Every structure is written in structure tokens, then in C-alpha cells.
Amino acid sequence: MRFARALLPLALLVACSSEPRPRPPGVLFVSVEQQSAWVRNFNPLFAGAGARWPTRAGVYECMEIFSSAQGRWVPWLATGHTWSEDQLTLRFNVRDGVRWSDGKPFTADDVVFTFGLLKQHPALDAGGVWRFLTDVKAEAQGTVAFSFSRVYLPGFSDLAHQIIVPQHVWKDVADPVTFTNPEPVATGPFTQVTLFRNQVYELGRNPHYWQPGKPAVSALRFLAFPTNDQANMALVEGEVDWAGNFVPAVDRTFVSRNPAHHARWFPLYGSTVFLYPNTTRPPLDDVRVRKALSMALDRDRLVEVAMYGYTRPADATALNDAYTGWKDAEVAKDAWTHYDLDAANKLLDEAGLTRGADGMRRLKDGQPFALDLEVVSGWSDWVRAGQVVGRDLRKLGIGVTLKTYEFGTWFTRLQKGEFQLAISWSLDGPTPYNFYKWLLSPRTVRPVGEVAAANWHRMGDAQADELLMRFERAGTPEEQHALMSQVQQRFSATAPAIPLFPNPSWGESNSSRFTGFPTEQNPYARLAPHAEPDSLLVLTQLSPRER
Known part of the structure; x- marks a missing residue:
């Protein structure tokens, strides 16, 4: 009852939204982004544009x-x-x-x-x-x-x-970097911006889509939810058909409400979530300091408190479960991702970050060792993760201030390297190559102030890069796996970023009105709408349920 009472105001908020009732037939309600208001941007090319979903896999397409x-x-x-x-x-x-x-x-x-x-x-x-x-x-x-x-x-x-x-x-766009592309012309299944207001927007079908009879869904509609809690309430109450939300106690609060139609699938195929240290800011440029921060983290407690046990602690390879066949089991055992407060304190002592009489660490110039940790406001799982991380680091005598920003501001600061510590995702691909390239290759490092697609921590390792370049030419699986094991060794040795846990590939569906969602039994794509370009596979398979 306490849960129901806590969510009652949100239920009223959803009920009082501008959504007409009954629901428009064939309109799929999707919850992917948490925003307080929508910005009309459908630029698919610039990574820093903050384009609306599904610009990159639903409006536009790839080969x-x-x-x-x-x-x-x-x-x-x-x-x-x-x-x-x-x-x-x-x-x-x-x-x-x-x-x-x-x-x-x-x-x-x-x-x-x-x-x-x-x-x-x-x-x-x-x-x-x-x-x-x-x-x-x-x-x-x-x-x-x-x-x-x-x-x-x-x-x-x-x-x-x-x-x-x-x-x-x-060809007539003066600056493709700043172009917001308000009326996209594209090849994807949903290209027509039929409605765009601060709190709601809608994408209609491409009238010339190349797949006969698709999409069967007539339109996509998105309501603005500033926080996970509001988005989850809409999902639980049946207002949302497809979501990629973190939902606490999802089986009890969502699935059990309508087991015939409510489903969730959270494989650990989401990108690994990291605590990113900005290595351009001393002493975070010292591997001993980064490993000390990592060893201070009680990851078992972190995944239980922040992630409701949906995932597992990261190991020293940082690889998620999509790369099980690539993982070097010996590297995975390396100690720097294990909780060991004594060893962490010893590393900070060796780095010259001594404790003052107040128990707080001091930098070499005598200033307190204090860090701001940035997360997205409203992302309740990451906010809780930030709180756990902050408490653990304070045991080392490090002052930590948790700062929350709306997604757009947070992501801009992350991309430009204007942070000290931040919690964020990582990039992936068919092999671990892209994952490690964007963590370790000097070729991916951008100056502070310049937008970076990843490598937000801004660190490169020449030895790892040489191995990655050899991998680029490797023609046999045996050679590829041998090289990737060595890359994992370099990742563990240099600790460029601090892995926390593999992110579940969050996906929830309500098949009361639509059928064709991927499931663990029919895994033609990930259920997570965040998983681009998988979302294209899903959008072209869904159909309104026959009444």
C-alpha cells in the first residue's frame, strides 16, 4: 500500500495529461528518454546534438x-x-x-x-x-x-x-553540425513529425517506406517524463507500451500486474557502466589513485542497493556478458576491482596523498582532496549508485559531492571533459575492439572542451593501441582472441576508467495493444529501445493487436 500511495500523485499526473482518451488506435507510446521538456532536434550525424529518439534508428537508417x-x-x-x-x-x-x-x-x-x-x-x-x-x-x-x-x-x-x-x-544545409533538422527527410519507418510540443511529440509513418506493409504501427508518441519515477508510473499504469526504464522490483510492480501482457527482459548486454575519472585533472592522472578509488568500492553492495540485484559487479576486464567468449579469466581476477580498503589506503599513501588531522586526504599542495561526482538527475539507479560511491570514497578520506544535472547538461559536460568524476556508459560493438578502443586508444583522445564521442576520461595507452592496430589486421579468430587478451591485460594495468557493473539491457513491453516484441525466447533483437540500431528491427516488427 505504501508503494501505491507514493505513486498516486504520479498516477493523477498521467491521468491529467493532454493525452486524449480513448487512445488513438495504432499509436505506440514509448518511454526512452527522461526529459522535462522536448527539444525539436532530429540531427542524426552530430554526436553532441542530443537528437530525439529514434532519430538514429527509426527516422534514419544504416546499411x-x-x-x-x-x-x-x-x-x-x-x-x-x-x-x-x-x-x-x-x-x-x-x-x-x-x-x-x-x-x-x-x-x-x-x-x-x-x-x-x-x-x-x-x-x-x-x-x-x-x-x-x-x-x-x-x-x-x-x-x-x-x-x-x-x-x-x-x-x-x-x-x-x-x-x-x-x-x-x-547539400543546402549551411552548418550540418548545428542543424537541428526539424522536418527530417529520411528512409526510416517513422519520419513524419505530426506533433511537437514541450511535453509531447509524435512521429508518423514514412509514406514511402521501402518494406512493404511496414511499419504496421501508425505512429510513435512520447510524453515528457523528467524522472524515472514518473516514467515508471506511466508504464505500470498501462500508459506506455514499450520502455527502456530502470524499474525497482520490476516483477512485483510491473510484470505481476498483468502477467499475460507485461514483460521485461534485462540481459547483461548493456554497455558496462563506469566511474569515469577525468585524467586531465591531477591526481586522477595517477594509476595508483584510480586503482585506489576502485578498491574502495564495495561493488556487491553497490549492485544490490543501486541496481536491485539486476546485475553483477564488474571484474578487471570490464566486459559485459555479450563478450563472455572473449574474456581472459586470469585478467578478470586482478585485484584492483575487488573491495580492499586497506590496499586502497596504501596506494593513496604511496601517491603522496596523506591524511590530515581531520582524517581527510590532502593533495601535494596541501589542499583537501575533494571531488565532484556527476550523474543525471532523475536517473534514480545512477543517483543511488553515486550516493554509494560517494560514501565509499569518503572512507578513504576523500571529500565527494554528488551533483545532478538534467541529461543534456550532464552529457555536454561529459563529452567536453568538464567534470572530475562521472558515472556513464561505454561503447560496444560486434567484438570488444570498439569497447577497448574508446577506453584506451590515444587516437580517440580529444582536448578538453572539444566534444568526444567517448573516451570522456581522455586517456590513451600506446601499448594497448599497438595491440588494437594488430587486431585490425588479424585474420583468424585465434589471433584475434590472443591479441584481445593482451589488450585486457593493458586495460587492467592502466585502469583508465573504473568499471562498476555491466548495465542490464533494460527493456519492458506491454503487449495489450501491440504484438511482436522481442523476448528471451524470440531474441531477434534486444528489447531495450536504447539498443540502437536494434530498435529498427523492433519498430518494423511490431503490429497492433487485433481486437
Whole structure:
């Protein structure tokens, strides 16, 4: 009863929303982002744009989709690809018959143009594709050829997952970096902005979508929920059909309310959640300090208190369960991710961060060792994680102040390196290559103040990078696994960031009105709407339930 009473005001808030009743038929209500108000931005190219979901996997599309749940590539705007014998040219076969949402034909020239934009505006090239490409050109019969400067096999996923934009629209955009793209012209299943207000927006179907009969859903609707609690109330009360929320005691509060239709699937395939230290700010540039912070964390308690036991503590490889076959079991045992307060204190002593008479650590200049820890306001699981981390670090004599920001402000500060400590996710891919590249490669380090797609901690390791570059050329699984084990050793030795836990791939569905959601028994994609581009696979499979 206490739970019901606590949520009653939110139920009234949902009931009093502007949503007309009865619900519009065929309109799928989705909860992905927690925002107090919507900003109309559908720019799919700039990582720092803060574009609305599903801009990158639902409005716009890529050439092929890697389904981690299936472990395979799914052809999309391209029907397939081939490598040249020397592995220096990759060709995609562009799908025939695709049209943009304004009716104009989609062609190989659009692909060439998109990659030209990335070259012309480096801020758009978040994956750094022009570090390994020398040319992109259209060939006969709808083929696009990518010429590589060196053998770089992981480049395939960067190219296959690149969002493609229409040349006839974007050629007239003065600044693609700042362009908010309020009326998107795209190839995806949902392209029509039929409603956009501060508290609600709606995307209608692409009238020219290339998959016959799809999407079966008539529109997507998004209500603005500033916090997890409000979003969860809407889910529990049946206002939301598909969500990617952290829900406390989800089986009791959501699934059990309607077991026939309420479902959740939380595999540990979400990116690993890290405590990121800004290594440009001493003493966080000292590996002894980073490892001391890590050893002060009671991760068993952290996952129980903050994550309701939905996950497990991270080990010294930091790999999530999607990479079980890649994990080096010996590296995983390394001690710096185990709770050991005595060892943590010893490391700080060795680093010259001595305790004062008040029990607080001092920097070498005599100033107190105090840190701000930044998380997203309203993300209740991460806020609790931040509180647990703060309490644990204070046992070392480190002052910690938890600061919460709305998502847009928090993410901007993270991307520009304008923080001391922050809790955030990591990047992933078909292999652990991308995960470790964005944690360890000097090639991914950006100056403070410049937007970084990842490597927010701004650290690179030359030895790890040499191994990663060898992995880029490795032609056999045996060689790839041997190299990745060595990369894991370098990660554990350097501790560039502090792994907390694998993030569950949060996904909840209410099949009362729609069918076709992925499940553990039918894992054609992850249920989590955050899992782009998996969300494209889901949006094109859902159908209104027949009445």
C-alpha cells in the first residue's frame, strides 16, 4: 500500500495529461528518454546534438545492422557487401527501390555524399572513419566502394552502421553540425513529425517506406517524463507500451500486474557502466589513485542497493556478458576491482596523498582532496549508485559531492571533459575492439572542451593501441582472441576508467495493444529501445493487436 500511495500523485499526473482518451488506435507510446521538456532536434550525424529518439534508428537508417542478440549482420539499406582480396576495398550493394520520405529515390550517391560530409566536417565523424578511408565512390549498378588506407577489418562496422542522409536536402544545409533538422527527410519507418510540443511529440509513418506493409504501427508518441519515477508510473499504469526504464522490483510492480501482457527482459548486454575519472585533472592522472578509488568500492553492495540485484559487479576486464567468449579469466581476477580498503589506503599513501588531522586526504599542495561526482538527475539507479560511491570514497578520506544535472547538461559536460568524476556508459560493438578502443586508444583522445564521442576520461595507452592496430589486421579468430587478451591485460594495468557493473539491457513491453516484441525466447533483437540500431528491427516488427 505504501508503494501505491507514493505513486498516486504520479498516477493523477498521467491521468491529467493532454493525452486524449480513448487512445488513438495504432499509436505506440514509448518511454526512452527522461526529459522535462522536448527539444525539436532530429540531427542524426552530430554526436553532441542530443537528437530525439529514434532519430538514429527509426527516422534514419544504416546499411547493415548487427544484432548482438542473434550474433549476425542483417542487411538493411544495403543488400550485402564484399571485400577485395587484399582487404583494402569494401563494397556495399545499395538496395534498389528505396525512397526518401519526400518520395525522391535513395541512391548510392546519397551514401557517397554522407561520407563526404563526415570528411568535410570532422565533428560529424565521431567514429573517425576518415582515419582509415582514402576514398568513397559510387560504381555501376548501385555499388559504393570504400577504399582503405590500410587493412582495418573493424572498419566494416563503422561503415555499415553509419546513418545515411539525403544529398538533395543536406547539400543546402549551411552548418550540418548545428542543424537541428526539424522536418527530417529520411528512409526510416517513422519520419513524419505530426506533433511537437514541450511535453509531447509524435512521429508518423514514412509514406514511402521501402518494406512493404511496414511499419504496421501508425505512429510513435512520447510524453515528457523528467524522472524515472514518473516514467515508471506511466508504464505500470498501462500508459506506455514499450520502455527502456530502470524499474525497482520490476516483477512485483510491473510484470505481476498483468502477467499475460507485461514483460521485461534485462540481459547483461548493456554497455558496462563506469566511474569515469577525468585524467586531465591531477591526481586522477595517477594509476595508483584510480586503482585506489576502485578498491574502495564495495561493488556487491553497490549492485544490490543501486541496481536491485539486476546485475553483477564488474571484474578487471570490464566486459559485459555479450563478450563472455572473449574474456581472459586470469585478467578478470586482478585485484584492483575487488573491495580492499586497506590496499586502497596504501596506494593513496604511496601517491603522496596523506591524511590530515581531520582524517581527510590532502593533495601535494596541501589542499583537501575533494571531488565532484556527476550523474543525471532523475536517473534514480545512477543517483543511488553515486550516493554509494560517494560514501565509499569518503572512507578513504576523500571529500565527494554528488551533483545532478538534467541529461543534456550532464552529457555536454561529459563529452567536453568538464567534470572530475562521472558515472556513464561505454561503447560496444560486434567484438570488444570498439569497447577497448574508446577506453584506451590515444587516437580517440580529444582536448578538453572539444566534444568526444567517448573516451570522456581522455586517456590513451600506446601499448594497448599497438595491440588494437594488430587486431585490425588479424585474420583468424585465434589471433584475434590472443591479441584481445593482451589488450585486457593493458586495460587492467592502466585502469583508465573504473568499471562498476555491466548495465542490464533494460527493456519492458506491454503487449495489450501491440504484438511482436522481442523476448528471451524470440531474441531477434534486444528489447531495450536504447539498443540502437536494434530498435529498427523492433519498430518494423511490431503490429497492433487485433481486437
